[in-house]
Amino acid sequence: MQEGEDYVYDEVSGEWLSAADLAHRKAENVDVQVRDAVGNPLVDGDSVTLVKDLTVKGANQTLKRGTVIKSIRLTGDPQEIDCRYDGIKGLVLRAEFVRKR
Incomplete structure (x- = not known):
């Protein structure tokens, strides 16, 4: 963990991720036709x-x-x-x- 970085619990994966990583994962999954x-x-x-x-x-x-x-x-x-x-x-x-x- 890096100091000053926010971590968020991802309910889908059950992991604690940095806010930037979670935003990146959600952006990848938005590709809905x-x-x-x-x-x-x-x-x-x-x-x-x-x-x-x-x-x-x-x-x-x-x-x-x-x-x-x-x-x-x-x-x-x-x-x-x-x-x-x-x-x-x-x-x-x-x-x-x-x-x-």
């Missing part, structure tokens, strides 16, 4: 189109098929994407309901 309804890979910043009508819980609003969502963000989960839409904060969509534009 997210695919849309037809199998196209999605990346941060893509625009997508909805392939079916979706009722948004808590917003009392329905997003219609064909609605364009711009500038998506990947969450690290292969099934979910984070995005913004007018009047809806914190919108998370399932990748199976969108198609890349």
Whole structure:
């Protein structure tokens, strides 16, 4: 152990690692591929189109098929994407309901 270096317990491996090593391991594991309804890979910043009508819980609003969502963000989960839409904060969509534009 080096003096002044922070160590963190990694629950996945059950080891005590330096904070820098843990951050490096997590960065390596982030390589998750997210695919849309037809199998196209999605990346941060893509625009997508909805392939079916979706009722948004808590917003009392329905997003219609064909609605364009711009500038998506990947969450690290292969099934979910984070995005913004007018009047809806914190919108998370399932990748199976969108198609890349």
